[in-house]
Amino acid sequence: MTKFQGNTKDGTEPLPAPPPLARERIPVQKSSVCSRSYFMVVMVFFHVYILNVIALLLYVHYNNASNAVGSDLDFTSRTNNHKIAEQLNTEPPSDTRFTRNVYLPRIEGIRVGHVQKVSLAPGKMHEMRTLSLKPLLFEIPDFLSEEECAVVVRLAQLKGLTESQVMVPEGQEELSQQLNLSPEEIFHLLDLNQDGQLQPQEILTHSRVRDGIWLTPENLREIYDGLKVDQDNNGVLSMEEFGQLNSDSFQRYLLQHGVKKSHLVRNSKHTWLYQGQGAHQVLRELRNRVTRLTRLPPSLVELSEPLQVVHYEQGGHYHAHHDSGPVYSDTVCTHTRVAANTSSPFQTSCRYITVLFYLNSVEEGGETTFPVADNRTFEEVSLIQNNVDLLDTRKHCDKGNLRVKPTKGTAVLWYNYLSDGKGWVGEQDEYSLHGGCIVTRGTKWIANNWINVDPDYQRQARYQQLVLQQQESQERQPDMNADEHTGNHQEL
Template sequence: MSSVAVTTLSLLVACVLTKTSCQVPTRYCLPNGDVVPDVDALNASYKCAELNPRDYILPRIDPGQVGDTTEIRLVPGRTHRRITTGVLPPLFQVPEFLTPEECAYLIDLAKRHGVAPATMTGKNGTIIKKTGGRTRTGYTSFIRADSDPVLYNIQQRISMLTEMPFDLLEESESFQFGMYPTGGHYHSHYDSSDGQPEDLEKKPCCHQIHLPHTPNRCVLCRYITVLMYLNDVVKGGETAFPLADQLGQSLLEEHIDLSAYCQQSSVVVRPEKGKAIMWYNNIRDPETGWIGPVDRYALHGGCDVIEGQKWISNVWISAPQHNRKYDNSVYAVRWT
């Protein structure tokens, strides 16, 4: 590899993964199009230069084909594998994303913080998500990444995995922890708000306004979900994507009821301690390069835990709409 390519690649790593080097308020370092696989017109000509904040488009990893495996470096001295599990939506698995020690620590952290019964509306009027009127059974807790050094380290690793600028992770919601006992499940739903684009654009993203987050006030703009399994489940507890890679398939009742139809889903991911899965909840708007409408193929849910317990942690990476990309986030320390 030439010295120029090495320098450019180093800039890419610094800009995407490091807050201090490139994401100070008036400076963003963006690579040129020679070495970036997902090159778009808005990004193609920029080099490390003085630019307005967020003069870029949202990163989006090309999934390739199901089964494709890419080696990635997320921590010193180790190589992880990012495995394509679905194309519609882009869906990836990363085995051993967390170490066994990290998994044990996170479960203990959630227990110490306290988990409460999960509801469809969440606390303080969190926006309702569509699940066909069915139930969710489990326990949840929310913990800020900047409140714990282990969480903060994992947050940085997620930035590297997703190639998302770190400031967008800082402006996203807290880590969600979930515990599903035997019989626990979460029927199929979308993590982002579903609806007509023209209707969604009229409302701000929920991470940019204060509670209560209700459907008439805001829309969920969770561009990426990263789900981490914290333990091995004795039986059941899979994450199902009933519509994944089913081009043209209409939504049916069986796609919602995962208690009865889990194994009929087109993609079913088995929980394994330390494994992470990531997927895109929204399409990237082809004109603005920012968050677009929900990807209908991103419908997903948690199948029944048949034996044992399931512990997970969710990270939702929110991305604003193009016309509100400079608005403040209520979750970022610098805005509170």
């Protein structure tokens, strides 16, 4: 540069500037650069490339989004979707069909005894052992620390526990009356094996579900005798004999003769602990760990029931039951009933997964029993035979297939529903039948986390959208709805 300046000072003509590097590589004639048509071509290319880049970015974005689990609008954390949700507010939710692009992963059981490592909290690994495949059941020792167990028990005590089951529910409207069923129709519904007679186990199965009273075959014999129902004394009821009974005959008989706590389906106290925003850190952390354990979208876990803490005193029990019923076409799930288009008398809690925590080590008894785990077949009727009632956790816990000993801090997880084979929740898993064996010494503290998922994908999606919209509108008017919002959760 100094050389050129010197030359100019001497008054001589400046040397032509050396061609710029760019021109050495790509020779461009000056005239063509200035021509309008060349400029147009460059600009067109320029815009085409920008459009390409944008298109590719969008493609990559949506491609990844559809691959990722739980990235669907309805299943991502709501904080990321304020704008989309507001747009959707304008549409009535019942008209929307949601594209099913969420895949709910299930933990692989592999085989009974298989152990896999899981990361539930940063920097700590847990071991998860497969206990059975039917139901898909796992045990995770040290899921909770001693301190965490103590905190949960203390919080439950502070909140106060209530009886899990009142003695005999009186004055409740009979479902059969609601449905307008004739005695003949009820008879045929109860007659599971369709042999035209009601065996004791067919009566027992029904009575337990309807009245919450746990009749044993001996109790039933007593009632038959007391009411003089079984006139031919053959132990089974014919249509004629059944027709003479009123729908509440059993209840009235039992009330007259007195029902003890130990005659009930369950004998325990429980309470519910809210785990959402603002809850105790241990409860929040517990929910996070459950989310990581189940590998489900966080919003699904967050919209599920609060933590249930249960206390069994000595002599307490919970006879074998399913946490969630079968879902037929006209059944609605309790948690999504607001999003159901129809009103149906059949309702079940749609608890896809149960995570049960042992908050203390029971001195004796109190095991969780899975009487038919990994059985080759499941037949409801064969659960009660030869005077052995596998459902009875006061008498026959030792005869079931699998028992889990309550150990402080251990969690067990099982699926109450099968997969539908397409990444969503399918049929009820009948093998998930379980109960709490009688506590023979000491007391027993447990907690339950249920993950609620509607087997009807559309209903679940509509429900989650409704919740989103509600939360949105509450955020716009924070003062007006604050109490109601909290109240909703506490009541669950």
